[in-house]
Each structure stands twice: as structure tokens, then as C-alpha cells.
Amino acid sequence: MKKIISTLIIASTFYSGLNAQSDSKTPEEQLYRPNYHFTPQKGWMNDPNGLFYLNGTYHLFFQYTPFQSVPDFGRMHWGHAISKDLIKWEQLDPAIAYDEKGAIFSGSAVVDKDNTSGFGDGKNIPIVAIFTYHDMKKEKAGEIDTQSQAIAYSLDHGKTWTKYSNNPVLKNPGIKDFRDPKVFWDAKRKQWVMGLAVQDRQHFYASKNLKDWTFLSEFGKDFGGHGGVWECPDLFPIKVEGTNEEKWVLIVNINPGGPNGGSAAQYFVGDFDGKTFKMDDLFTKQLKKEKVVWLDWGRDNYASVSFDNVPDHKRVIIGWMSNWDYSQDVPTGKWRGSSTIPREVTLKRTKEGYTLKNIPVSQLKNYEGKAVTKEVKLVSDKKLISKGEIDLSKAVIDVDFQKMTKGVYTFALKNSLGERVIFGIDNNKQELFIDRTQSGKTDFKNNFADRISKAPLAKNHQNATFKIVLDKTSIEIFFNDGEKVMTEIFFPNESFSELSLSTDTKGSTVNFTAHQINIK
Template sequence: MKKIISTFIIAASFYNGLHAQSAPKVSEEQLYRPNFHFSPKKGWMNDPNGLYYKDGVYHLFFQYYPDGNKWGPMHWGHATSKDLVKWEEQKIALAPDALGYIFSGSAVVDKNNTSGFGDAKNMPVVAIYTYHNPNREKDGKIDVESQGIAYTLDNSKSWTKFSNNPVLKNPGIKDFRDPKVTWDSKRQQWIMALAAQDRAHFYASKNLKDWTFQSEFGKDLGAHGGVWECPDLFPIKVEGTKEEKWVLIVNINPGGPNKGSAGQYFVGDFDGKTFTVDALFTKQLQKDKAAWLDWGKDNYASVSFDNIPDGKRVIIGWMSNWEYAQEVPTEAWRSSMTVAREVSLKRTKEAYILKNVPVKQLQTYEGKAIQKKINLKAENKVLGSSEIDLSKAILDLDLKKLTAGTYTFSLKNSLGEEVLFGIDNNSKELFVDRSKSGKINFGNHYATPVTKAPLDQSLSNAKMKVVLDKTSIEIFFNDGEKVLTEIFFPNEKFSELNLSTDSKGASVSVIAHQLNIK
């Protein structure tokens, strides 16, 4: 008997050895490189910078360290797209110099050549960025950051730094960075929103070279769990009206609603010098303390593009979190960007809501629709691997006749790994749980606690648009009124979607599209 068992064990070991040898090794590239979210070919990436549109091309610059997979001496990397979906990486645009590293900033199309950098044939694009001087930092100085500019006359193929940089010197503030510049058409001036430690500063200029301080905002408003970074100030029409408001996006690290870094926003008015929060929005802040652009862990430094056609406002963010970004389980490169999102402003009796949804251009890559309606039982199979590749897909989920209870979608693979998301109609929350999603033992607070976004009331109906890539989920709830963005690192791609509930009588309608992006 022992001999038979031994023979069986030897045979099994031999078979397993052969099987292991013959099983194809899945590379980091195959497993974790996003299918359509932008990621650099190599090196470290964080904040998006210098976003603009010109001559049929969208330009995305980004904080970049090409010589390592963790944060280092910052450059501006560069990528371009004709549709905000497929991105092509270009050569480095701006590199450190004697004044310091090239930190975050923005770029504007100077249509009237206010800067004087252009000529009769060439309209300049001007980049405005932060210089971070590591030598002064080592010496314990406070004023390590100042603002510089550079310009291009050939659609960002080459850049020239201004000879009289910096154009805005540090007034004695430790964190003094991330200039976001916009054209104020009513006052015919450039306005710079700048992060100044725990508040925003506003400056004005007629020529992008000479800047005058106007005002500050935010010392006692909004979330203050960390330093303020990457502000963005812009006008926007309220949906369905002619009313124009100004929105100020301010990113914060740490201090987000689910730990770590995140983006908040304010709604108000701007008179060319001062930003004032709207009275209705003030009531929101008294109730909620802060309004969040995205409740997920992985959307930081969202800023908008300059010069987008048809007056649209489009943003893109860094899809990671400073709590663990430098330890995620990729080695050749680190980080990706969110999908580009169009923002709109909705007003209700109780609140202003800055909505964001995927840009319409993503729809051009949608394949044939899979449509289903499922009357819910305790356990429900929604989509299987034979129907759709869930590593690049868009799902529209429409839930009806919800009652008290929990509705949990599970994105699974054959290894038993899963990402859970859904609605807890008892506690009135949206949630994402990636505690069993694969590789989770890195950084701080990656897998815990469960990410949550509050709902104003229990729901009878709910809609979710879900954008899936290999290593990310972006959930746009009720047309982008609440958004949750999360990254994950399974050991095998997710291949099926199920739904479980402890309630009865509800249904879900599913429209799923394969994304045909190479």
C-alpha cells in the first residue's frame, strides 16, 4: 500500500513539474500594463501637468522620473492623443536645471501672444511650473519653491525656458507650488491659482511674465488633513441654465475621505481678484465639511485641459495614492492616469454637485452590446468570460426596486481573488472592497478599510457606469454624481462578474460593451 501511495506521489510530482514547466509565465507587462489608461513605458509617474489642446492634438504632461520606479528628480514627461483615449508617449519635455526640479504646473495656448514669445506665424503655448530647489532644501531654507515658465512654437516638439526665470519668487512659504493658469476673458487677464501650504493664492498677469498677488482662499474652509496641492480655478455653466459659477478644485495629501490623497472642490464666484464661496455651497460645507471630486482612493491631482473645443471642461487625474504609490507591485514602471472625464455642474435645492463622467470619445471603441435583465436571487451570475473580456470593458448597471439590504457585485477570477463593489442600502453607502483582490501587502492602508461614499438616502433605483481595465475600476454613480476610482493587482485577470443580495424583489439591467482598444 505504501509503495502504491509512493508511486502515486512520485507520478503526481512528475506531472506537476511538467505542468509547471509547460505553463506560460505571465510577465508583469501582460498582467499589469493597462489596456487603455496611459502609463509610461518605464520609470516613475505622478501628477498630470500642462494639459492643453491645439491643432487637433491633446497634450498630457506629467511628473516623471525616467531613471527609477520611485519619486526622484522631477521632469515633465509628455504624451499626446487625438481623442483623449489612446495616448502616445513622446520625448521628455522639461528637465531639471540649475534652478531646480520641474514640479507640477499647467500650460496655456496664448492665442493673443500676450507673452510676446510668438510671431505672425506661430501661436505660443506657455508652460507655467514650479521650480523646486533641492540645494536650498538641504540647507534647511523655507523658500525652496518658485514659479518658472517655458514656451513652445512647434506644438511641444521643443521647449525654451524663459531667460528671466523665476517669474514668481517665493514670499517665504515652504509649500508654494503647482500653478494652474487660466484666461479670465471678462477681465482680459491671466489668473494663476497656486497652492500655498494650507490655502490657495491667486495672482494676475497681462503677459504671463509679471504676476501680482490678488488674494488668498481656504484657510478655514474645506478639508485640511494635509497640504493643499494642484489647484484648478475655472468658470462653468450650471446644467440647464445660463448661470455661470466658478469652481476651485484643490487636491489634498493626506486627508482624503478614505485616507491618503484625494481631490476636493468649492463652488462660488470670482471677480477677477477674489474667490467667494456660494451661500448654498457654504451650507454644504457646514453639513459635510468637504465636497469630494472622487471618493475612491486612486484619483489625485485632477486638473483640466486648456483650450478644449466647444467650451467643455475635461479633467484627468493620477490613478494612485501617496500612501502606497511607490510600493505597488510593478517594477518597470509605476502608475497610470484615470480616463479623461468631462465635468459638469448640477444644482439642486440642497447642493451644487460637480459631476464627472468618461469623455464621449470612449464610446467610439465600444463593441457590440451584451444586454440582460436579471430578476435578482440571492446569488446571480451577471457576466462570464465567454461573453466579454472584463479586463477592458464598460458596464452600465441599472438597478430597480431596491429595498433595505446590500447589493454586492463581485469581480472574480479562477484563483478566488475578487474586487467587491456595490450599494449598502441599510447604511446608505456605496462601497469598494479590494481586501481579497490579489497582491495587497504593500504600502499603507492599501486594502483596508473598505472604501465608502455616503448616500443621502436609501435608494429604490440606482445607475452605475463602470469602466474596467486590467488593474482598475472607475465607478460613476448616477451620471457621475458620486465617483469611486480604485486600482488592484490580481495574480490573474478578472473573468466574471456576479451579484449577491440579501434582499428580494429587485432587478438589474446590464448593458456591457467590450472596448476594442489596442
């Protein structure tokens, strides 16, 4: 949850009609709503919260102001959506509403299979949500201990929730930024562990019953990015690719301080002994060189956290596809906020360090339809997709470069209005880039298109792959199987219909396949 700012409070009756589209859509609402990335039907959305899987259904909760398209931090809710496959989502009524104790800020949810909380009724597994209460009355009075941690439980798979009568379960010790609890079951120690964002570092707590919490340790004072407040943490175990060795990954979102401005997500790799998170020695050397290790180098992936209880021990994350630099100004009318494509993460180790790879979940393939496949010998400028071949407002494109040389390889998404999004790889400077300065509507905030986003590479490449996930108003680039990722949004006045590739070198070969995404 972002640092608090004042917003206009608009009184409204907001529970009715959330499952119906607005009768008076503006052209912007029609033009800019994604085809298959989740968005609220109306109102404001930011951080994903309370992610879990149970009995064939994925649950996505999120920070939600139902009655206006800018955040009301004094009356924040948890919104709710469900999916059978992580791709096609159905929005439900708001799940947890603000009350006299405060607004409902970010947090997590766990499937309490053993009923450690005692909330179960003998028939239904309790789902326990852990969230931050934010007390606006205290904030307006100038007090700093405005945030505390609370819980609620559900016995009907997250449809309805009962708040614990003895909330809060973790009181504020006198700290201004004290929020966003991410809780998981530590099976080895038979305890629940809470990671909490506290100013610009991480605190850990433990509990046997989700009600009584004990402080364990602190991490992060001297490591990683500190350009802004830390938010929305996540700690989880993961196997190193090709081994049986287990490491722990700590994701910490930061605002501001991102690599290309505004909010972003960083991560750390190490070990967790049930009390303390300690960075791995190889990762420590890597961090000294890189200073910050970023999950996504684009400007529009924030608050990425993972789902609880996913089958086959997969680790799936999803983020808010926006940036606090301009999120309240994007030109989408009566709704604001969208989610990234859900991504499966894996951990790769090389002699240089660790990479938390992330690629789109495999379920996206189930929606792939018509395919266009081509092999291209690059000379200068080549049109890869012509208008009418593939609808580029809902497509996945796989590109395989062979025999690359030093030079710049530039893709361009274009429409008939001359608008474009430019992206690619600069083998001279050893970096990826996205340029949305000519992408259409950009003047709603002066820092939306004030720079070209860049992601450094460790070397120039002779061979490389791109997976490009396109929606109406977004691009997600997964370079070399997700070793480097960039996510950005844009707002063209007409959907992009052509894709070209140009280079200032000769001799390279490109094999690519574009798949239509068929989803309604």
C-alpha cells in the same frame, strides 16, 4: 507635487529608447499594465501637468522620473504624451528637464492665442508652460524658500521648449509649500489668473503677459479639508445644468486627508470677480453639513486638473490613478503610475447644494465593440458575466437598478484563483463601497488593502444607475450619471473573468449592458 522625501538617485542615460517597450519585461509588468489607461513606458509618473488642446491634438504632460520607477524629486521632468481623442495616447520624449535652478514640479500650460507673452514668432501660436522650480540644494541646506514659479514656451505645439531667460517669474516670499501654478485666461478682465497652492490654502495672482505677476487674494484658511498640504489647484467657470447661470469651481487636491485615507481631491463652488473667490451661499451651507466636498471618494484619483482650450467649451479633467500612501510600492516593475479615464464635468444644483458630476468622455464610446445585454430579476446571487462572454480587463458596464429596497447589492469581480474585488450599494447604511482586500497582490504596503472604501449617499435609492469602467488593474464607478464617483486600483494574479451580483432582498430588477473595449 507631493511633499518632498528623500529618494535614491540612480545615474542613467534616460532619453534614449523611451518610445520602445523594455526588452526584459517582468511578469508583473505584463500582468499589471492597463489596456487603455495611459501609463509611462518606463519610469515614474505622478501628477498630470500642462494639459491643453490645439489643432486636433490633446497634450498630456506629467510629473516624470524617466530613469527609475520611484520619484527623484531632485531631477523631476515633465513627461509628454499626445492623443487625438483622449483615449489612445502616444508617449513622446520628456518635454522639460530639470536644470541648475531646480527640478520641474507641477504646473499648467496655456494657448497664448493673442501672444500676450511676446514669445510668438508671427507664424506660430506660443504655448506657455507655467511650472514650479524646486531647489534641492536649498532644501538640503535647511532653507524653506525652495519653490518658485517659472515659465517656458513652445512654438512647435509642445514638442520642444525654451525656458524664459528671466525665470523665476514669481519668487518665493519665504513659504515652504509654494507650488503647482494653474493658469487660465480671464476674458472678462483681460488678464491671466494663476491659482497657487500655498501650504493649506489657495493664493491668486494676475498678469497681463505671463511674466509679471501681482498678488490678488487668498482663499481657504477656514474652509474644506486641512488634513494635509493643498496641491494641484484648478479654477474654472461652468454653467449650472439647465440654466444659463455661471458659477466657478475650485478644485484643490490634498495630501494626506482623503475620505478613505491618503491623497484625494476636494472642490468648492462660488464666484470669482477677477480678484477674489467667494463661496456660493448654498454651497457654504452644504459645506457646513458635509465638512468637505469630495470630487472622487475612491482612494486612487489625485491631482485632477482640467485641459485648456477644449472644443465646445467642455471641461475635461484627468487625474493620477494612485495614492501617495502606497504609490511608490505598487508591484508594476520598471514603470509606476497611470491616469484615470478623462472625464467631462458638469455642475448640478439641487436644494441641498451642488454636485460636480463627472463621467467618462464621450470618445470612449468609439471603442465599444461586442455587447452583452441582460435583464435580471434579483433573488440572491446571480452571475452577470461568465468567463468568455466579455473580457473584463477592458470593458464598460452600464447597470440600471429598478425597484430597489432596503438591503445590500453587491457586485463581485472574480478570477479562477479565488481573488475578487467587491463593490456596490448598501441601501441600509446609504453608502457605496469598494472592497479590494481579497483582490490579489496586496501585501506590498500594509495600508493598500487595510479598509473598505465608502462613499455616503444622501438617501436610500429605489432606482439607481452605475457606469463601471474596468481595465486590467482598475475600476472607476460612476453612480447616477457621475453624481458620486469612486476610483480604485488592484493587482490580481490573474485577470478577473466573471462578474456576479448578489443581494439580501427580493423583487429588484437589473438591466445591464456590458461593452467590450476594443483598443490596442
